[in-house]
Amino acid sequence: MGTFLQLALLSEDDFALLLGAESIRRRKKLFPPLFDFALHPDFRFYTDFRFTREEILNLVKVLRIPNEMRTQQGLKFVGAEGFFILLRRLAYPNRLVDLQPIFGRREEELSHIFNTVLDxxxxxxxxxxxxxxxxxxxxxxxxxxxxxxTAKGSALQTCFGFIDGRMTSEVYSGHKRQHVLKYQSVNHLGAENLHLYGDKGYALQQHLITPYQGNDLPPQHRQFNLVMSQMRICVE
Structure with a gap:
């Protein structure tokens, strides 16, 4: 009760100062210092960013990430930090709020930096x-x-690659009973007599060969399916 009485006696200016001090205290509590990759544990790099520390530093150099970058909103930041934010956001589905404890920045700052590096x-x-x-x-x-x-033993001598599905966790799939989005696209030029090879989930098409289907297949068809199944393990 005493605390409420003290607040009631505060002037508007004093109350504003109190709120400001509380905001600063909360920010210090919620946000750690800005990200320092040198202090990030080595064993966490690949899990958090999908690359090792050395690979990320090499990518920053190869991609010519500027030392200093600026968002459209005028926020300046170190380019390498922005690249880390980009990698962390893309490494696994997560919210901007999940990145706050790692990078010590507010959600809107993380959003602006992410978009700037992506652009x-x-x-x-x-x-x-x-x-x-x-x-x-x-x-x-x-x-x-x-x-x-073919030199590796493919039974389909016109096969130049293998295809397989990948689900992205976005929308619900009645088949997989999961919230996923599945999509594929293949482009090639002028290869009239070449084919991709997919599993029986695909439909036989002009440039897409699939296994022979049926329960009573002749030996040569069963052998074809066996060899091609072993070959396409690389995309599983």
Missing amino acids: YLYNHFRWLTELWEQWWLHADNLKAYSAAI
Whole structure:
């Protein structure tokens, strides 16, 4: 009761100062110092960022991340810190509030920094995502891939790669009884006589070969399925 009486006797200015002091106290309690990668435990790097400490430092150099960056809102930050924030956000589905204890920043700051680094990488390296223009998907290279797979024992001599599904935790799937989003896309140029190989979950198409199906298959078909099943383990 005494505390409430004391608050009632405070002037508006005193009350504002009290709230400000409490806000500072809470911020110090909720937010640790800004992230210092040198102090982050080595065994946590791959789990938290999907890369080792050395790999991340190399990526910062190769991707030419600036030493100092600025958000559209005028917030300045160290480029390497922003890259760590980007990697942590993309490493596993999480909320911005989950990143606060790691980086010592407010949600809006984390959001602005994440978007700034993402925009930088997209503007400078988006050509790497335009797969249909990459040399490694030209017809001659696809034929080389097919020859390499055949040399490994593939029963399908025109196979240049294998395909498998991946679910992303976004929306509900009645088949898997999970909240997931499943999507796939394959592009290639001028490879009329080459194919991908997928499991029986895929439909047989012009450039997508699937296993023979049925309970009473002839020996050569069973052998084909066995060999190709062993070959496509690489995408499981």
